[in-house]
Amino acid sequence: MPLSSREAIPLKLTHLRRALVPGLAALTLVLTACGSDDDGDTGSGSGSDDTASLSGTLAAGGASSQQAAQEAWIAGFTAVAPDVTVTYDPIGSGGGRENFISAAFPFAGSDSYLTDDEGELTAATERCGGEAPIELPNYVSPIAVIFNIDGVDELNLSPDTLAGIFAGKITKWDDKAIAADNPDAKLPSAPIDAVHRSDESGTTGNFTNYLSTVASDAWDAGEIEIWPKSYGGQGAQGTSGVVDAVKGGTNSIGYADASQAGGLGVANIGVGDEFVGPTAEAAAKILEVSPEAEGATDTALIFDLDYNTTESGTYPIVLTSYLLACQSYSGDEAEAGELTKAYLGYIVSEDGQAFGAEEAGSAPLSADLSEKVQGIIDGITIE
Amino acid sequence: MTTTTEPPAPEAEPRTSSHRLGDSVFSGLATAAGLTIMLALAGVAIFLLIEGAPAITATGESVYGEDNIVVYVWPLLYGTILAAILAMIFAAPLAIGIALAISHYAPRRVATYLGYAIDLLAAVPSVVYGLWGRVVLAPLVLPLYVWLGDHMSWLPFFQPPVTHGRTILTAGLVLAVMALPIITAICREVFLQTPRMHEEAALALGATRWEMIRMTVFPYARSGVISAMMLGLGRALGETMAVAMVLSAGGFVTINLIGTDQPSTIAANIALNFGNASGSKINTLIFSGLVLFVVSFAVNFAGRWIAARGEVKS
Numbered sequence: 213m214p215l216s217s218r219e220a221i222p223l224k225l226t227h228l229r230r231a232l233v234p235g236l237a238a239l240t241l242v243l244t245a246c247g248s249d250d251d252g253d254t255g256s257g258s259g260s261d262d263t264a265s266l267s268g269t270l271a272a273g274g275a276s277s278q279q280a281a282q283e284a285w286i287a288g289f290t291a292v293a294p295d296v297t298v299t300y301d302p303i304g305s306g307g308g309r310e311n312f313i314s315a316a317f318p319f320a321g322s323d324s325y326l327t328d329d330e331g332e333l334t335a336a337t338e339r340c341g342g343e344a345p346i347e348l349p350n351y352v353s354p355i356a357v358i359f360n361i362d363g364v365d366e367l368n369l370s371p372d373t374l375a376g377i378f379a380g381k382i383t384k385w386d387d388k389a390i391a392a393d394n395p396d397a398k399l400p401s402a403p404i405d406a407v408h409r410s411d412e413s414g415t416t417g418n419f420t421n422y423l424s425t426v427a428s429d430a431w432d433a434g435e436i437e438i439w440p441k442s443y444g445g446q447g448a449q450g451t452s453g454v455v456d457a458v459k460g461g462t463n464s465i466g467y468a469d470a471s472q473a474g475g476l477g478v479a480n481i482g483v484g485d486e487f488v489g490p491t492a493e494a495a496a497k498i499l500e501v502s503p504e505a506e507g508a509t510d511t512a513l514i515f516d517l518d519y520n521t522t523e524s525g526t527y528p529i530v531l532t533s534y535l536l537a538c539q540s541y542s543g544d545e546a547e548a549g550e551l552t553k554a555y556l557g558y559i560v561s562e563d564g565q566a567f568g569a570e571e572a573g574s575a576p577l578s579a580d581l582s583e584k585v586q587g588i589i590d591g592i593t594i595e
Numbered sequence: 596m597t598t599t600t601e602p603p604a605p606e607a608e609p610r611t612s613s614h615r616l617g618d619s620v621f622s623g624l625a626t627a628a629g630l631t632i633m634l635a636l637a638g639v640a641i642f643l644l645i646e647g648a649p650a651i652t653a654t655g656e657s658v659y660g661e662d663n664i665v666v667y668v669w670p671l672l673y674g675t676i677l678a679a680i681l682a683m684i685f686a687a688p689l690a691i692g693i694a695l696a697i698s699h700y701a702p703r704r705v706a707t708y709l710g711y712a713i714d715l716l717a718a719v720p721s722v723v724y725g726l727w728g729r730v731v732l733a734p735l736v737l738p739l740y741v742w743l744g745d746h747m748s749w750l751p752f753f754q755p756p757v758t759h760g761r762t763i764l765t766a767g768l769v770l771a772v773m774a775l776p777i778i779t780a781i782c783r784e785v786f787l788q789t790p791r792m793h794e795e796a797a798l799a800l801g802a803t804r805w806e807m808i809r810m811t812v813f814p815y816a817r818s819g820v821i822s823a824m825m826l827g828l829g830r831a832l833g834e835t836m837a838v839a840m841v842l843s844a845g846g847f848v849t850i851n852l853i854g855t856d857q858p859s860t861i862a863a864n865i866a867l868n869f870g871n872a873s874g875s876k877i878n879t880l881i882f883s884g885l886v887l888f889v890v891s892f893a894v895n896f897a898g899r900w901i902a903a904r905g906e907v908k909s
Binding site: 304306383403404407410411437438444445448453460461462464 | 659660729730733734737756757758759760761839840843844845846847855856857859866867868870871872873
């Protein structure tokens with residue numbers, strides 16, 4: 213079994229293992245220290261002191277945005293617990309929530325938290341035996357605004373300018389609005405080649421959600437996942453298509469997951485009085501400055517991203533994704549629950565987050581948030 | 596005349612004397628093979644009809660925010676046909692030239708290798724063509740497009756603003772390269788079928804080589820060349836991955852071949868959006884597939900008809 217799971221992971225495991233051996237020791241310590249309440253009779257024989265002794269299959273899925281990170285985490289976790297097979301099916305956030313509620317998945321990834329708009333929160337509570345489900349932010353990834361302009365290495369864009377460019381209202385690089393943001397840059401008098409995703413995309417959804425929140429005058433199409441035809445511009449398939457188009461174009465600009473920006477110029481986005489680049493720290497900070505969403509509880513760490521924040525050093529254009537799980541697992545799900553607890557514990561551990569950042573370019577959770585999340589996962593009980 | 600892609604003439608099969616076991620087994624197998632392909636085709640058509648039917652009355656969100664299915668599919672169909680026509684404009688003369696070079700002009704040894712090289716083009720996966728178009732060709736042709744936009748804008752095809760190279764013209768070029776091997780291979784074989792006696796007679800009457808080709812090879816090969824074009828056109832109409840990667844798919848109806856806003860094609864649009872589609876959007880995409888199926892079918896049918904009409908003359 214573990215063999216087949218290794219084949220499915222497109223990463224060099226030997227290499228991973230080498231990197232993870234020190235991590236393994238630390239992780240076991242963490243789990244030993246705080247995992248004493250899951251010693252139920254169905255638990256693994258040696259108790260919780262040894263993740264390595266866990267065995268079984270854990271099949272879950274959900275948001276495709278998490279896919280690259282999940283693959284990294286699965287590889288990392290399998291190195292720690294070699295007898296466990298974890299699979300993550302990137303069927304999308306909606307499918308993830310559906311399968312979590314129907315108990316097909318012991319946990320799921322979702323780009324949005326549970327609400328009762330369509331009764332999902334109630335259904336999930338029911339699925340978890342009447343206890344509110346756990347909702348944890350585990351994946352935060354900055355969306356970078358990438359550009360390729362002759363003779364320009366650094367570009368500052370205020371939200372209104374950014375929205376104007378992508379809405380097709382600002383068409384030349386030497387436009388007054390851009391020049392005002394970049395007093396020192398030598399901007400060419402060339403048409404702007406704005407590149408967007410031509411396929412339906414969650415990245416477009418997050419990006420336009422930001423634009424419509426901070427610059428609703430310039431961007432009046434709202435939050436959309438398919439680019440509005442009337443805004444024009446160059447369309448490209450997938451993140452790699454956008455990156456290639458920006459690279460191959462002249463005087464081009466686009467948006468893509470920050471980890472994929474590879475070598476291109478990355479614009480600083482106006483936040484308050486300053487311009488901030490999409491670093492992992494700046495992206496992680498948005499969760500600190502954002503207010504908790506309505507319905508947040510001790511076990512549901514959900515946020516409404518505050519795109520309008522003026523907090524210094526915060527990068528606002530981010531994609532956040534959540535883990536959905538139950539507070540307790542019993543009966544048939546006890547074994548899966550045990551594995552879920554261990555796996556989620558690994559994801560939010562310092563090693564897991566660092567590994568995700570390295571392999572998938574996500575922003576590690578801040579120490580403060582990480583501690584809270586870890587505490588909630590430690591509180592999962594197996595009966 | 597026939598192309599070499601067709602099976603041997605039917606007189607090879609004597610109809611009345613099939614008493615032997617081998618004969619009946621073989622004829623059974625052949626019939627089964629023929630029926631299988633008909634069933635597969637019918638299956639595809641039925642699937643497209645059933646799954647696409649709900650889209651006919653769809654509006655709003657189901658047809659990606661358009662008023663109805665016609666408004667949604669028409670620009671895609673336009674882009675599909677435009678890309679295919681552009682591809683044929685580039686590919687057809689080039690393919691005939693290459694085929695003639697191989698069959699009548701190049702020294703035999705060179706011709707053989709040239710033939711291999713062209714055939715190899717057909718073995719390149721379309722994703723590779725797509726990558727090449729997007730990474731190499733699009734940036735390469737951009738300066739040319741800019742020049743066309745600056746100096747040729749009195750033609751409706753070349754309107755500024757030109758901001759990128761991933762236009763329908765580039766897609767047409769990539770499609771032309773992809774359709775080239777099919778057209779060339781068939782044309783080459785057809786040209787080689789020209790009776791030697793005809794050619795020699797023409798030469799004996801004092802014709803130059805070009806006159807000989809015009810008088811004997813072209814009339815003889817006409818229907819075969821048209822069949823080849825139709826097959827190439829079919830390839831260009833249905834190509835998915837390469838177009839999805841090369842073309843900046845915008846869904847506009849425009850004859851501006853180099854501008855920022857570009858059309859999309861049916862196949863590319865399905866490739867781009869099927870992954871994220873759910874519910875009634877899937878019906879909409881399948882319906883657009885049905886439209887493409889019908890158009891391809893019509894093109895093939897027209898090709899057959901033209902080819903058959905030409906056959907009477909020769």
